[in-house]
Amino acid sequence: MSNDSAPSRRGFLTGALATGGAVAAARASAQAPDPAITELQPWMQYLGDGVDARPYGSPSRFESHVIRRNVEWLTADPVSSVNFTPLHELDGIITPNGLCFERHHAGIAEVDPSAHRLMINGLVDKPLVFTMQDLMRFPRENRVYFLECAANSGMEWAGAQLNGCQYTHGMIHNVQYTGIPLRLLLEEAGVKTNGKWIMPEGADASAMTRSIPIEKAMDDCLVAFKMNGEALRPEQGYPVRLVVPGWEGNMWIKWLRRIEVGDQPWHHREETSKYTDLLDNGIARRFTWEMDAKSVITSPSPQAPILHSRGPTVLTGVAWSGRGTIPRVDVTLDGGKNWHEARISGPSFDKSMHRFYFEFDWDGTPLLLQSRAHDSTGYVQPTKNALRDVRGENSIYHNNGIQTWLVDERGEAENVEIS
Amino acid sequence: MSRFLKVLVPATAGTAGLLTLSYIMAGHFVTETPPSPQAVFVTAANAQGNAAPEPALSPQPPVPATARDGGYGLGREALAEEIAAWDIDIRPDGQGLPAGSGDVWTGEEVFVEKCAACHGDFGEAVGRWPQLAGGMGTLERKDPVKTIGSYWPYLSTVWDYVNRAMPFGDAQSLTPDEVYAITAYLLYLNNVVEDDFELSDESFAGIEMPNAEGFKPDDRPETELAAFAGDVCMQGCKDDVRITMRAAVLDVTPGSDTPDTDVAQDTVEVESSAEPEPADDENAARTDAADEASADQRPDPELAAAGARVFKKCSACHQVGDGAKHRSGPQLNGIVGRSAGTVEGFRYSSAMEEAGANGLAWDHETLAAFLADPRGYIKGTKMAFSGLRSADDIAAITAFLEAQGD
Numbered sequence: 174m175s176n177d178s179a180p181s182r183r184g185f186l187t188g189a190l191a192t193g194g195a196v197a198a199a200r201a202s203a204q205a206p207d208p209a210i211t212e213l214q215p216w217m218q219y220l221g222d223g224v225d226a227r228p229y230g231s232p233s234r235f236e237s238h239v240i241r242r243n244v245e246w247l248t249a250d251p252v253s254s255v256n257f258t259p260l261h262e263l264d265g266i267i268t269p270n271g272l273c274f275e276r277h278h279a280g281i282a283e284v285d286p287s288a289h290r291l292m293i294n295g296l297v298d299k300p301l302v303f304t305m306q307d308l309m310r311f312p313r314e315n316r317v318y319f320l321e322c323a324a325n326s327g328m329e330w331a332g333a334q335l336n337g338c339q340y341t342h343g344m345i346h347n348v349q350y351t352g353i354p355l356r357l358l359l360e361e362a363g364v365k366t367n368g369k370w371i372m373p374e375g376a377d378a379s380a381m382t383r384s385i386p387i388e389k390a391m392d393d394c395l396v397a398f399k400m401n402g403e404a405l406r407p408e409q410g411y412p413v414r415l416v417v418p419g420w421e422g423n424m425w426i427k428w429l430r431r432i433e434v435g436d437q438p439w440h441h442r443e444e445t446s447k448y449t450d451l452l453d454n455g456i457a458r459r460f461t462w463e464m465d466a467k468s469v470i471t472s473p474s475p476q477a478p479i480l481h482s483r484g485p486t487v488l489t490g491v492a493w494s495g496r497g498t499i500p501r502v503d504v505t506l507d508g509g510k511n512w513h514e515a516r517i518s519g520p521s522f523d524k525s526m527h528r529f530y531f532e533f534d535w536d537g538t539p540l541l542l543q544s545r546a547h548d549s550t551g552y553v554q555p556t557k558n559a560l561r562d563v564r565g566e567n568s569i570y571h572n573n574g575i576q577t578w579l580v581d582e583r584g585e586a587e588n589v590e591i592s
Numbered sequence: 593m594s595r596f597l598k599v600l601v602p603a604t605a606g607t608a609g610l611l612t613l614s615y616i617m618a619g620h621f622v623t624e625t626p627p628s629p630q631a632v633f634v635t636a637a638n639a640q641g642n643a644a645p646e647p648a649l650s651p652q653p654p655v656p657a658t659a660r661d662g663g664y665g666l667g668r669e670a671l672a673e674e675i676a677a678w679d680i681d682i683r684p685d686g687q688g689l690p691a692g693s694g695d696v697w698t699g700e701e702v703f704v705e706k707c708a709a710c711h712g713d714f715g716e717a718v719g720r721w722p723q724l725a726g727g728m729g730t731l732e733r734k735d736p737v738k739t740i741g742s743y744w745p746y747l748s749t750v751w752d753y754v755n756r757a758m759p760f761g762d763a764q765s766l767t768p769d770e771v772y773a774i775t776a777y778l779l780y781l782n783n784v785v786e787d788d789f790e791l792s793d794e795s796f797a798g799i800e801m802p803n804a805e806g807f808k809p810d811d812r813p814e815t816e817l818a819a820f821a822g823d824v825c826m827q828g829c830k831d832d833v834r835i836t837m838r839a840a841v842l843d844v845t846p847g848s849d850t851p852d853t854d855v856a857q858d859t860v861e862v863e864s865s866a867e868p869e870p871a872d873d874e875n876a877a878r879t880d881a882a883d884e885a886s887a888d889q890r891p892d893p894e895l896a897a898a899g900a901r902v903f904k905k906c907s908a909c910h911q912v913g914d915g916a917k918h919r920s921g922p923q924l925n926g927i928v929g930r931s932a933g934t935v936e937g938f939r940y941s942s943a944m945e946e947a948g949a950n951g952l953a954w955d956h957e958t959l960a961a962f963l964a965d966p967r968g969y970i971k972g973t974k975m976a977f978s979g980l981r982s983a984d985d986i987a988a989i990t991a992f993l994e995a996q997g998d
Binding site (some may be wrong): 304310336374453462566 | 639648658663667675680683685736738817820824827835840842
């Protein structure tokens with residue numbers, strides 16, 4: 174499993190060029206007939222696999238470089254670590270299940286659904302236990318949400334570090350969940366009037382916990398068991414996880430086994446020692462739940478260089494906000510001297526990823542690419558320096574600053590910061 | 593219905609109209625399938641043509657799932673014993689603490705035995721594992737050191753976390769008294785208490801953490817939301833643009849040509865987490881059947897494969913195979929047949945080195961005895977693992993290690 178995504182992608186495409194003739198030259202002056210056309214390819218001649226040869230389908234072997242990747246030096250151990258969604262290889266708004274980034278605190282719990290229970294206890298009229306079969310009898314809803322780790326882009330606070338949007342922005346995925354409104358389960362148990370907070374808890378060996386105010390729990394949270402139509406993947410909390418739309422991913426407790434109702438927050442590890450945002454005066458913000466509006470250009474980007482010469486070029490990226498939708502994304506090709514409104518294509522859901530495009534004719538000169546998201550509350554994605562002015566460089570979490578890619582004459586891109 | 597939408601939507605002025613439309617339709621045709629947000633959007637996008645991008649506001653879901661009067665009657669009442677088994681959380685006011693106590697000296701013993709392999713004897717941390725002590729007065733400087741003493745606001749968080757998730761890979765194995773003792777030792781390491789201190793459910797309330805006042809609620813609504821809103825410049829916004837920093841200078845991206853991890857660790861601020869590893873299903877490889885454990889020469893491939901699964905329990909601290917390196921435990925290539933405590937470059941406990949000097953070599957028998965009860969077999973070993981309970985697991989893991997060769 175190689176890590177050299179940009180080279181392999183380039184190698185793959187140049188390999189294709191070698192058989193197909195140089196693309197730039199091909200249209201203007203094809204000297205020789207294209208063997209991709211004139212020669213009989215094996216797949217044109219011989220039979221392929223029949224049905225059932227691939228009972229659970231996988232991507233083409235030519236896409237084997239499209240994988241989650243981690244940054245080994247980030248963490249002490251892979252069982253308590255994170256890997257990254259290959260945003261630069263994806264399009265549209267939905268993240269395929271096998272490419273959704275992973276963040277575990279105690280590895281992937283392999284939970285047997287027949288031995289899984291969800292308990293609701295604490296300040297409720299009647300503490301309840303549900304089996305998975307019980308849960309399947311509640312009304313369900315289908316909704317698309319992004320999940321972003323609060324530490325996404327956290328390595329970039331002190332400056333440009335990692336070359337590739339997979340690493341700078343890949344702690345995010347966007348999935349359609351099928352689940353039960355949490356409100357229905359809480360109402361089934363009957364929340365007492367002094368029940369102001371809930372504490373979901375995971376069944377893995379970290380027994381992950383977070384405190385969530387009851388208003389959010391009753392608003393749009395889901396207890397989800399399907400992602401993009403199929404069962405949750407084990408690494409995403411199979412058989413059941415909490416969905417906390419628009420709020421930091423750490424709160425979306427996986428392998429959900431218990432929800433306690435209380436009258437005050439618990440201040441557990443993941444909301445005190447972690448997931449608090451230290452400012453440069455030494456004071457830390459806590460309970461910074463909402464994810465600010467953010468965007469990134471996924472192509473061109475360091476792992477997705479421009480592989481053609483001058484002429485028609487597709488710039489694309491994703492944008493999202495924990496406070497609503499994204500009605501508008503601006504892009505610049507010249508480091509912010511001039512901006513253009515990008516074109517959003519695909520569904521615009523509340524607290525979901527949006528896909529944008531900007532098509533232009535590249536003249537072969539260097540580019541300084543940025544994107545700037547506007548969300549439905551009127552908030553505009555700030556520059557990294559504007560964020561640093563407010564927060565300093567120590568807060569790790571909630572870095573939603575504007576990302577810059579430098580594209581050189583060869584089409585290669587690099588993560589940079591600019592004045 | 594979808595045709596109906598296609599006719600109507602282009603005539604509808606804006607997104608608000610769309611929203612109203614789908615709600616009206618949902619209300620009118622209660623027995624019919626409501627229009628999907630996706631369908632609404634697609635028609636809207638077509639209608640927009642080349643106009644300014646203005647994505648449709650698609651309500652999701654169109655028809656919410658509703659509660660039923662008197663509830664659904666699903667699930668069953670939780671028994672008191674069941675709640676007691678799972679409800680282990682502790683709050684800052686001490687709610688949830690079980691009766692018990694532990695002092696600093698006991699805590700040191702337990703900590704050195706069960707925690708120090710990752711956190712260091714004095715909470716100073718091994719490798720990238722979390723540092724638990726020190727760091728006072730660093731929160732305002734570059735590269736702050738956030739420890740229990742310098743950062744954590746509540747003592748209850750320590751107790752709760754140690755109790756629910758530690759030791760790494762053996763969660764919820766500590767007794768309440770051990771958790772009290774470890775917590776007392778951590779307070780001592782952070783100069784919050786003296787060495788004669790005993791922590792109990794009763795003395796708990798008297799402890800205030802040094803950084804208790806170091807937190808404030810999320811103030812982004814006041815400090816950022818308005819400041820980061822409003823009109824933006826679109827044309828001629830800057831005269832010139834300079835590149836002020838380039839990621840290629842650091843070159844810490846995986847797969848880049850000259851990785852330099854030292855630079856990375858010094859320069860990059862990131863959450864370094866040390867949380868527990870998964871305990872494999874204890875019963876997975878446990879059968880009462882066979883004790884053909886002592887594979888005589890070549891390890892049985894099937895047994896070795898089973899051992900690879902068991903090895904997950906060890907992989908937090910040990911590597912084996914091509915390119916294996918020392919981590920908090922030594923790399924294990926070629927361990928079967930080798931003298932104990934002799935791999936170069938690893939700092940063993942003196943107990944392990946002595947055992948090797950006194951002639952201990954790892955074979956099926958000695959490995960089995962060690963793995964069944966590491967700290968019983970070699971008193972003073974740094975290995976924090978509590979041991980494999982199943983003889984099958986031990987046989988499998990031995991076969992697996994043997995198959996790795998040198």
